[in-house]
Amino acid sequence: MRRRTFLTGLGATGVFGLLGCRSNPVSDYVPDLQALQVYSSQHQNLTKAWAEAFTAKTGIKVQVRQGQDSSMGHQIVAEGASSPADLFLTENSPAMTLVERAGLLAEVDAGTRKQVPADLAPSSNVWISIAARSTVLVYNTANLPTRQLPKSLMDLSDPAWKDRWACAAGGADFQSIVAGMLAYQGEDKTSAWLGGLKSNARILQNNIATMKSVNAGEIPCGVIFHYYWYRDQAGTKEGSANTALHYFRNRDPGAFVSLSGGGVLAGAKKPAEAQQFLAYVTSAEGQRVIVDSGSMEYAVAAGLASDPALPPLGTLKAPPVDPFTLDSGRVTTLMTDAGIL
């Protein structure tokens, strides 16, 4: 990207020498306040593709601070009104809700909100979905006959599934699935299910490790997000050749669709440019970047098709969960209480 400025590229130590020590936990980040400040926990490649396309189109410089959903959400809350962030992009919406509940988000422009169908938006107007991702069960086709596939994600807490499934319980993707379950099924059922997870599941580092473990026959199935599998299938298939995906559908908690969010900070130094970025990302042109970048996430702009390899979003029969109600703090507590985190 021609005009983007990445001061981090100068080397953290050199910049640090000038600025002295800071208590910021992601302390090698030095904001270039000439540039639009985008804090992002969406995948790095997709964020970069959006930032570069936006700069090429508008000439507006963008600097991306990359992190994880939870740490970046807490970072913005800790920085409060003095945060350098103009915009926040999340991988999953619970991190956005965290910032929303701290009262740090501005209303999204009405024109931007119109670009995304209402069923892919929170009931509040202070953030908007920028991509969507589906929960799936990846299974080893040799080790798990289709007739034995679980009808519901809830079944996986049954003793019959002991040592027979895996997940990346420490990651934001999986925790958003639990947040969806909590909002949809309530605390008692979710706690009981997490107890079953603790007894039954192998907890792995991330979605890719989960998929590869299933592919290698180490465990019959795993709960992941869909795009890891489709990316591998579009490439070498080395992590997924022996597997298939099972979609729970039927408004099951296992059919949960997580939204990536975009929100403008109430204290943004460049509010007009931040709104412009969000308008771009949710436009048909911006959403085509999702398809063209090979991210295999779902596009959310009205009328724009996602990658043709994916089953259309409307066929997934996701449970009706308002992303506004997703509570990442409660999920962390319940998972900690269950001895998972």
Ligand SMILES: [Fe+2]
């Ligand atoms: Fe992910």
